[in-house]
Amino acid sequence: xxxxxxxxxxxxxxxxxxxxxxxxxxxxxxxxxxxxxxxxxxxxxxxxxxxxxxxxxxxxxxxxxxxxxxxxxxxxxxxxxxxxxxxxxxxxxxxxxxxxxxxxxxxxxxxxxxxxxxxxxxxxxxxxxxxxxxxxxxxxxxxxxxxxxxxxxxxxxxxxxxxxxxxxxxxxxxxxxxxxxxxxxxxxxxxxxxxxxxxxxxxxxxxxxxxxxxxxxxxxxxxxxxxxxxxxxxxxxxxxxxxxxxxxxxxxxxxxxxxxxxxxxxxxxxxxxxxxxxxxxxxxxxxxxxxxxxxx
Amino acid sequence: xxxxxxxxxxxxxxxxxxxxxxxxxxxxxxxxxxxxxxxxxxxxxxxxxxxxxxxxxxxxxxxxxxxxxxxxxxxxxxxxxxxxxxxxxxxxxxxxxxxxxxxxxxxxxxxxxxxxxxxxxxxxxxxxxxxxxxxxxxxxxxxxxxxxxxxxxxxxxxxxxxxxxxxxxxxxxxxxxxxxxxxxxxxxxxxxxxxxxxxxxxxxxxxxxxxxxxxxxxxxxxxxxxxxxxxxxxxxxxxxxxxxxxxxxxxxxxxxxxxxxxxxxxxxxxxxxxxxxxxxxxxxxxxxxxxxxxxxxxxxxxxxxx
Amino acid sequence: xxxxxxxxxxxxxxxxxxxxxxxxxxxxxxxxxxxxxxxxxxxxxxxxxxxxxxxxxxxxxxxxxxxxxxxxxxxxxxxxxxxxxxxxxxxxxxxxxxxxxxxxxxxxxxxxxxxxxxxxxxxxxxxxxxxxxxxxxxxxxxxxxxxxxxxxxxxxxxxxxxxxxxxxxxxxxxxxxxxxxxxxxxxxxxxxxxxxxxxxxxxxxxxxxxxxxxxxxxxxxxxxxxxxxxxxxxxxxxxxxxxxxxxxxxxxxxxxxxxxxxxxxxxxxxxxxxxxxx
Numbered sequence: 001x002x003x004x005x006x007x008x009x010x011x012x013x014x015x016x017x018x019x020x021x022x023x024x025x026x027x028x029x030x031x032x033x034x035x036x037x038x039x040x041x042x043x044x045x046x047x048x049x050x051x052x053x054x055x056x057x058x059x060x061x062x063x064x065x066x067x068x069x070x071x072x073x074x075x076x077x078x079x080x081x082x083x084x085x086x087x088x089x090x091x092x093x094x095x096x097x098x099x100x101x102x103x104x105x106x107x108x109x110x111x112x113x114x115x116x117x118x119x120x121x122x123x124x125x126x127x128x129x130x131x132x133x134x135x136x137x138x139x140x141x142x143x144x145x146x147x148x149x150x151x152x153x154x155x156x157x158x159x160x161x162x163x164x165x166x167x168x169x170x171x172x173x174x175x176x177x178x179x180x181x182x183x184x185x186x187x188x189x190x191x192x193x194x195x196x197x198x199x200x201x202x203x204x205x206x207x208x209x210x211x212x213x214x215x216x217x218x219x220x221x222x223x224x225x226x227x228x229x230x231x232x233x234x235x236x237x238x239x240x241x242x243x244x245x246x247x248x249x250x251x252x253x254x255x256x257x258x259x260x261x262x263x264x265x266x267x268x269x270x271x272x273x274x275x276x277x278x279x280x281x282x283x284x285x286x287x288x289x290x291x292x293x294x295x296x
Numbered sequence: 297x298x299x300x301x302x303x304x305x306x307x308x309x310x311x312x313x314x315x316x317x318x319x320x321x322x323x324x325x326x327x328x329x330x331x332x333x334x335x336x337x338x339x340x341x342x343x344x345x346x347x348x349x350x351x352x353x354x355x356x357x358x359x360x361x362x363x364x365x366x367x368x369x370x371x372x373x374x375x376x377x378x379x380x381x382x383x384x385x386x387x388x389x390x391x392x393x394x395x396x397x398x399x400x401x402x403x404x405x406x407x408x409x410x411x412x413x414x415x416x417x418x419x420x421x422x423x424x425x426x427x428x429x430x431x432x433x434x435x436x437x438x439x440x441x442x443x444x445x446x447x448x449x450x451x452x453x454x455x456x457x458x459x460x461x462x463x464x465x466x467x468x469x470x471x472x473x474x475x476x477x478x479x480x481x482x483x484x485x486x487x488x489x490x491x492x493x494x495x496x497x498x499x500x501x502x503x504x505x506x507x508x509x510x511x512x513x514x515x516x517x518x519x520x521x522x523x524x525x526x527x528x529x530x531x532x533x534x535x536x537x538x539x540x541x542x543x544x545x546x547x548x549x550x551x552x553x554x555x556x557x558x559x560x561x562x563x564x565x566x567x568x569x570x571x572x573x574x575x576x577x578x579x580x581x582x583x584x585x586x587x588x589x590x591x592x593x594x595x596x597x598x599x600x601x602x
Numbered sequence: 603x604x605x606x607x608x609x610x611x612x613x614x615x616x617x618x619x620x621x622x623x624x625x626x627x628x629x630x631x632x633x634x635x636x637x638x639x640x641x642x643x644x645x646x647x648x649x650x651x652x653x654x655x656x657x658x659x660x661x662x663x664x665x666x667x668x669x670x671x672x673x674x675x676x677x678x679x680x681x682x683x684x685x686x687x688x689x690x691x692x693x694x695x696x697x698x699x700x701x702x703x704x705x706x707x708x709x710x711x712x713x714x715x716x717x718x719x720x721x722x723x724x725x726x727x728x729x730x731x732x733x734x735x736x737x738x739x740x741x742x743x744x745x746x747x748x749x750x751x752x753x754x755x756x757x758x759x760x761x762x763x764x765x766x767x768x769x770x771x772x773x774x775x776x777x778x779x780x781x782x783x784x785x786x787x788x789x790x791x792x793x794x795x796x797x798x799x800x801x802x803x804x805x806x807x808x809x810x811x812x813x814x815x816x817x818x819x820x821x822x823x824x825x826x827x828x829x830x831x832x833x834x835x836x837x838x839x840x841x842x843x844x845x846x847x848x849x850x851x852x853x854x855x856x857x858x859x860x861x862x863x864x865x866x867x868x869x870x871x872x873x874x875x876x877x878x879x880x
Contacts, residue, residue, distance in 0.1 A: 062717055090623050138617075153332070180459070182462055255583055268572070269586060270588065283462055
């Protein structure tokens with residue numbers, strides 16, 4: 001366990017190691033939760049521990065955390081390497097280690113000679129990388145990434161998510177990824193915490209939360225979908241044509257039946273696989289349900 | 297009318313700085329996604345389309361007319377700029393109303409139109425709160441409301457989803473889809489590619505001020521010869537299946553990355569998908585799942601832009 | 603881009619403590635200030651002018667202040683040098699006004715406060731950037747003047763040493779007051795220029811009306827509002843010069859109280875800043 005939060009404004013969360021997604025609508029309490037993790041706020045009631053330290057003693061907690069904020073926060077008239085080095089020293093590294101680590105992490109995130117130029121001249125992508133670098137320089141055990149892909153173009157998003165994934169998959173390091181882009185959370189995190197209205201409304205391993213119907217298949221058919229579904233039904237397969245494809249109930253030999261039907265009708269099968277609910281669908285359903293209960 | 301906007305050799309410079317460089321593309325009816333790296337020229341194109349900038353070179357036609365300084369044309373457009381600063385002290389309702397009246401709408405009509413637009417985007421509950429209390433998602437929706445309120449023919453949206461929470465995202469996408477279904481045309485730019493794919497298959501890819509691809513995502517993908525199409529098949533007999541599939545002459549490579557996975561690369565994906573059911577049915581080899589990891593906008597972007 | 607995460611076994615080398623973390627902020631801050639011409643010019647001019655005028659007064663004391671006995675009380679004269687007030691104000695507004703304001707503006711405060719330092723640490727570091735610079739104008743010339751005077755044999759060393767000691771104390775008082783007030787103003791706004799204007803307002807905006815009011819109404823109590831008059835009252839008492847209109851205990855209390863209250867309010871202001879924004 002790296003974090004255990006009991007009853008804070010009714011929020012009870014317990015977080016395992018690894019990569020955790022933190023998801024929730026605006027005003028759900030995500031910001032407060034992050035402030036708690038950083039030891040910047042004391043819970044009104046209850047206790048919380050992060051990495052074995054009570055958050056009431058903010059400093060030991062922040063020694064072990066690297067925070068990448070969502071908003072702009074860099075000092076424009078410093079150089080990239082200067083800022084990262086300073087932040088390393090403020091986190092407690094000695095001057096030489098700080099400079100050496102700064103260069104290492106800048107290399108890791110992909111900032112080359114730009115590191116010697118002033119941050120005021122950086123592009124959005126480079127600024128995000130510096131934000132990432134300053135969160136890593138002191139090699140924390142817990143990383144908090146708040147919307148790391150804000151403002152990045154598709155290439156920048158891919159690069160950033162790859163970096164986050166490498167960090168998340170490194171042993172001994174934990175990542176909390178807070179984002180509105182649920183597919184991103186899905187690809188990187190194994191565990192997700194969903195907040196709404198100051199409460200945790202769901203938490204668990206993604207694979208379990210989303211497993212939905214493991215006994216169903218979704219088929220993306222090019223051709224007459226309805227005819228395809230009908231043909232399958234004629235062969236005794238439970239099939240249903242919907243806008244997102246043809247959904248069938250699994251049973252032995254159903255895959256063969258699908259290809260036979262495709263061959264017979266001259267249709268193309270472009271995708272055949274588990275009918276997995278996306279995190280987004282799960283999340284929206286959950287929030288609707290919880291808001292219906294509260295009467296929002 | 298088959299094209300909503302047509303650009304031919306459009307160039308725009310800001311001193312030495314590149315905006316657009318001989319940009320040639322046409323935007324069809326319905327929803328078109330404008331996709332490209334930062335600095336590629338998307339904002340420049342939008343400003344040209346809404347008549348705020350004049351091109352240095354080339355011709356640009358929106359709904360058949362030149363948009364530069366074209367006031368009647370501006371009435372038929374709805375524009376959502378990228379930045380999020382609204383007039384903080386106005387409520388959502390006042391904000392949309394004010395902009396409508398600037399458009400020339402009479403006050404009473406503006407009021408009803410504003411209320412209706414805010415309802416469409418799901419902001420009825422918060423319509424009377426000052427916009428400075430709005431979250432990012434709500435601001436995006438307020439901007440969309442003002443763009444829709446005067447019933448325009450074309451919506452031009454610059455990053456309408458950025459910063460929005462998941463509910464707002466779904467709502468905004470739904471609003472745009474519904475608008476297009478009712479006969480509206482949309483040109484929207486975004487960096488989150490899987491969201492564009494959800495509502496349209498038509499894109500224009502822009503890079504360094506030029507259009508490097510336009511049209512249907514899958515058609516573009518099929519055209520990118522240097523990157524053969526990858527298809528991943530789960531089967532308990534990958535090698536036998538590989539043998540059977542190797543017969544197809546457009547297959548470039550076959551890989552067995554795991555005991556139950558066959559990865560095939562083909563230059564002609566359409567032909568492949570057409571022939572595959574026949575081969576599978578004839579050989580009676582079991583194929584448990586089938587997916588194409590790179591038939592997506594993300595892959596197209598990566599291959600063309602890098 | 604390299605593909606593996608650079609590792610660093612923190613557990614082998616323990617993290618350095620507060621002093622080092624603060625030192626990093628202070629040293630980097632000072633270095634950044636001295637890259638700007640404004641800070642260099644102000645320091646140079648300030649120290650230079652104040653020192654030169656003070657020494658000139660000492661040398662030509664006969665000319666400037668006939669009848670002034672050459673004992674400790676003489677040194678009230680360089681201490682009353684208005685150039686000190688002017689250059690300290692200039693230094694505070696040029697260098698000090700941006701110290702917190704710029705961090706608020708760029709939101710770099712988030713980076714600092716999400717690290718293992720407290721709000722108090724941050725303020726101490728900022729104060730430690732500004733106060734040496736102010737002290738160079740408020741303390742250094744006043745300490746050097748008796749020293750030079752004694753070297754030239756114009757005063758005895760006993761007197762000179764006492765004068766130097768008093769100069770240090772007075773200078774620190776003045777420095778502390780201006781440092782805390784400047785930091786408070788800097789923490790209240792994102793624009794450096796507003797804070798700078800505030801510093802000028804504290805100096806001249808208080809002293810000039812205070813002087814005018816006290817003269818026109820004839821009540822010297824108004825002079826308590828002027829930081830410079832308070833400082834002079836304390837200095838006069840310290841150097842044993844003839845008393846003026848203000849009681850030095852009150853003046854001292856006002857300066858100290860202002861310094862403490864300003865620091866405390868600044869601290870509260872810092873605590874109120876949201877490090878993680880929603």
